[in-house]
Amino acid sequence: MFRLVEVVKSYSGRAALGPTSLDMPVGKTTALIGPSGCGKSTLLRVLIGLVSPDAGVVSFDGSPVTAETVRQVRQRVGYVIQDGGLFPHLTARGNVALMARHLGWERRRIENRVSELAVLARLPPEMLERHPQQLSGGQRQRVGLMRALMLDPAALLLDEPLGALDPLVRADLQDDLRVIFQSLGKTVVLVTHDLGEAAFFADRLVLLRDGRIVQDGTPADLWHRPADPFVTRFIQAQRGPQVPGEAS
Amino acid sequence: MKRTSLLALALLAGCSSPRPAAPQPVVNVGDKKFTESILLAEMAVQLARQAGVDVHRRDLGGTPAVWLALTQGDIDVYPEYTGTITEQILKSNPPDLAAALAKHGVRISRPLGFRNNYALGMHKDTATLKGIRTISDLRNHPELRCGFIPEFQDRPDGWPGLKKHYDLPQTDVREMAHAVAYAALKEKSIDLMEVYLTDGEIAQFNLLVLEDDKNFFPAYEAVWLYRDDLEQRVPEVVRQLRRLEGRISEEDMRRLNTLVQRDKENEAVVAAEFVNQKLAAGIEAREDSLALRLGKTTLQHLELVMPSLFAAVIAAIPLGILAARRPRLGRIVLAATSILQTIPSLALLLFMIPVMKWLVGSGIGPAPAVAALFLYSLLPIVRNTHAGLISISQPLRESAEALGLSRMAILWQIELPLAAPTILAGIKTAAVINVGTATLGGFIGAGGYGSPILRGIDKGDLSLMLEGAIPAALMALAVEGLFDLAERWMVRR
Numbered sequence: 153m154f155r156l157v158e159v160v161k162s163y164s165g166r167a168a169l170g171p172t173s174l175d176m177p178v179g180k181t182t183a184l185i186g187p188s189g190c191g192k193s194t195l196l197r198v199l200i201g202l203v204s205p206d207a208g209v210v211s212f213d214g215s216p217v218t219a220e221t222v223r224q225v226r227q228r229v230g231y232v233i234q235d236g237g238l239f240p241h242l243t244a245r246g247n248v249a250l251m252a253r254h255l256g257w258e259r260r261r262i263e264n265r266v267s268e269l270a271v272l273a274r275l276p277p278e279m280l281e282r283h284p285q286q287l288s289g290g291q292r293q294r295v296g297l298m299r300a301l302m303l304d305p306a307a308l309l310l311d312e313p314l315g316a317l318d319p320l321v322r323a324d325l326q327d328d329l330r331v332i333f334q335s336l337g338k339t340v341v342l343v344t345h346d347l348g349e350a351a352f353f354a355d356r357l358v359l360l361r362d363g364r365i366v367q368d369g370t371p372a373d374l375w376h377r378p379a380d381p382f383v384t385r386f387i388q389a390q391r392g393p394q395v396p397g398e399a400s
Numbered sequence: 401m402k403r404t405s406l407l408a409l410a411l412l413a414g415c416s417s418p419r420p421a422a423p424q425p426v427v428n429v430g431d432k433k434f435t436e437s438i439l440l441a442e443m444a445v446q447l448a449r450q451a452g453v454d455v456h457r458r459d460l461g462g463t464p465a466v467w468l469a470l471t472q473g474d475i476d477v478y479p480e481y482t483g484t485i486t487e488q489i490l491k492s493n494p495p496d497l498a499a500a501l502a503k504h505g506v507r508i509s510r511p512l513g514f515r516n517n518y519a520l521g522m523h524k525d526t527a528t529l530k531g532i533r534t535i536s537d538l539r540n541h542p543e544l545r546c547g548f549i550p551e552f553q554d555r556p557d558g559w560p561g562l563k564k565h566y567d568l569p570q571t572d573v574r575e576m577a578h579a580v581a582y583a584a585l586k587e588k589s590i591d592l593m594e595v596y597l598t599d600g601e602i603a604q605f606n607l608l609v610l611e612d613d614k615n616f617f618p619a620y621e622a623v624w625l626y627r628d629d630l631e632q633r634v635p636e637v638v639r640q641l642r643r644l645e646g647r648i649s650e651e652d653m654r655r656l657n658t659l660v661q662r663d664k665e666n667e668a669v670v671a672a673e674f675v676n677q678k679l680a681a682g683i684e685a686r687e688d689s690l691a692l693r694l695g696k697t698t699l700q701h702l703e704l705v706m707p708s709l710f711a712a713v714i715a716a717i718p719l720g721i722l723a724a725r726r727p728r729l730g731r732i733v734l735a736a737t738s739i740l741q742t743i744p745s746l747a748l749l750l751f752m753i754p755v756m757k758w759l760v761g762s763g764i765g766p767a768p769a770v771a772a773l774f775l776y777s778l779l780p781i782v783r784n785t786h787a788g789l790i791s792i793s794q795p796l797r798e799s800a801e802a803l804g805l806s807r808m809a810i811l812w813q814i815e816l817p818l819a820a821p822t823i824l825a826g827i828k829t830a831a832v833i834n835v836g837t838a839t840l841g842g843f844i845g846a847g848g849y850g851s852p853i854l855r856g857i858d859k860g861d862l863s864l865m866l867e868g869a870i871p872a873a874l875m876a877l878a879v880e881g882l883f884d885l886a887e888r889w890m891v892r893r
Contacts, residue, residue: 197798200802202798202801202802223804223806224804225804226801226802226803226804227803227804229802231799231802231803233795233798233799234795235795237795237796237798237799238799239796239799239800239814239818240818241817241818241820250803250805250813251803251804251805254805254809254813299803
């Protein structure tokens with residue numbers, strides 16, 4: 153679905169992304185992981201044309217993404233960011249339906265699609281008439297997901313979608329998201345720094361460091377066959393809760 | 401860009417001031433907005449009306465503005481003094497004044513009868529105490545505090561020439577308006593001021609006019625200056641005006657000035673009574689009721705504020721968008737509008753007289769005032785539009801882009817609505833400033849609340865000042881209130 157060939161991006165002389173080549177096949181969920189500043193968000197934004205690479209080629213569905221085609225690509229790709237990125241002046245419904253209205257969908261079709269998505273994203277229908285600031289963090293994220301899915305895109309890009317949520321809400325949404333990914337069978341690219349979350353969603357993990365891919369494989373590959381001591385360190389740094397032993 | 405927007409704005413201004421549809425010839429009478437000038441202009445208005453034409457009085461600024469308006473054709477006639485013509489307008493003393501003026505397309509009447517020379521005035525008490533009677537006596541009193549109008553300080557026949565001619569030592573010279581100087585002299589916070597021989601205040605405040613013992617001040621005989629083409633267009637008007645030649649004595653003028661200055665009588669009424677008495681003209685003049693006056697000034701004020709604000713909104717929001725989109729260009733746009741803001745408002749108004757003459761054929765009245773107000777209104781709106789747009793967070797901006805909306809759609813559906821409260825606040829600031837600044841329209845005959853304020857200052861008439869100041873303040877409050885309501889409505893949405 154997405155293909156990067158020798159893509160390079162630097163900001164004022166500092167390389168954000170080294171020469172990187174990557175393929176993301178149709179219907180698979182890929183997680184881009186790594187520490188802050190490793191280039192995973194840049195990589196995701198390159199895919200949808202929010203960042204234009206200094207060199208290299210990005211293609212979507214077999215054709216290169218250019219200034220002329222980028223808007224069509226964006227309409228076929230859903231994009232979700234932390235906290236939903238909702239427009240505060242529009243209601244939840246307004247946010248979700250914005251693009252469909254812009255494209256001139258019929259009212260009935262829009263209403264049906266929004267209701268359908270509310271069921272899918274498990275958003276109580278009465279929340280649709282609220283403005284983003286009247287919604288909880290989890291609800292905002294559900295609306296953000298609905299907005300991304302409105303046009304039934306071929307692919308879904310998520311940039312730290314659950315980063316701002318408390319653990320219980322987060323676990324709930326993780327479950328829902330996995331069901332959605334699996335039932336829709338879309339190509340999903342997810343950026344996260346949480347290895348557990350990445351392994352929960354993805355068939356394939358891409359670990360980046362300083363703008364380069366360190367290892368690209370299944371979760372089992374990373375755990376059992378680390379390509380580099382850094383992979384081991386990254387895995388070990390994600391520790392579970394340390395339960396203190398009971399005094400006997 | 402600038403020229404087209406000015407044109408658009410001028411069109412707006414043109415639409416909002418109704419032109420008389422009647423085929424009656426129109427005559428505009430100018431004056432310099434001090435009592436005597438207004439009284440003479442009012443006499444001209446009423447006499448011209450006898451000739452069956454549509455007459456308007458235009459209260460303009462100082463000599464340069466009135467002369468410019470006359471030569472440009474914005475006004476047809478105004479009262480002037482021979483001394484001002486030679487010293488300030490022609491800057492020479494030609495043997496044949498009429499011939500020299502004819503070169504400018506201007507004609508001069510015979511003297512109206514009185515002289516209004518410059519002179520120096522002092523409180524009689526101070527003069528007696530210090531033993532001063534003539535201007536030469538001032539040489540021994542360097543401590544005297546002087547208050548002169550700016551024009552007197554600049555004119556060669558004013559303070560600079562006088563100082564040289566008499567070798568005067570005074571250094572404590574302050575700039576103040578004529579009416580303010582009289583008040584200051586009365587309070588004895590200054591000792592010496594320039595007066596005009598026909599000032600009603602001379603008797604009123606018990607002043608001594610110092611003898612010009614070395615004959616410095618040139619003669620200032622009152623005359624009509626009128627355009628060549630007035631004689632051809634409506635000779636009857638010229639004939640009517642010339643009926644006053646030689647008919648107004650210094651005594652008369654001082655009395656009329658006092659009636660207006662001290663007794664706060666209406667200029668039109670005083671002028672009509674005088675013309676009736678001298679020329680048996682049978683003119684009826686009465687003062688408009690307060691409600692009618694307020695209605696008129698309110699309407700005029702709105703005609704200045706609304707088109708200028710409307711045009712500013714139309715021009716400034718795109719400029720603000722441009723500034724936000726192109727940061728380098730944006731700095732230039734913001735700097736340019738800031739510079740406009742620093743130009744003193746009166747200077748900008750005067751500058752607009754020839755500009756608007758060239759653009760729309762009318763250099764006085766509402767057009768230049770609307771143009772100046774338009775320029776002043778730009779900054780707050782441009783700045784707030786810019787600020788509102790650049791404060792939209794990067795994630796929101798990217799979310800809009802990532803949806804696949806076009807740039808235009810992003811602007812209209814996301815960016816402008818998000819920036820709307822800030823933009824509205826900018827428009828509110830511009831509107832409130834505009835209502836206040838529009839009072840300066842009084843200086844160039846644009847009417848509005850400025851007219852009674854300026855007349856009130858000139859006459860020392862507090863109630864007349866308040867007749868302009870109170871409604872202006874109320875209008876500013878009302879505008880602010882309306883915008884507050886709009887803001888609240890917008891936030892609720």
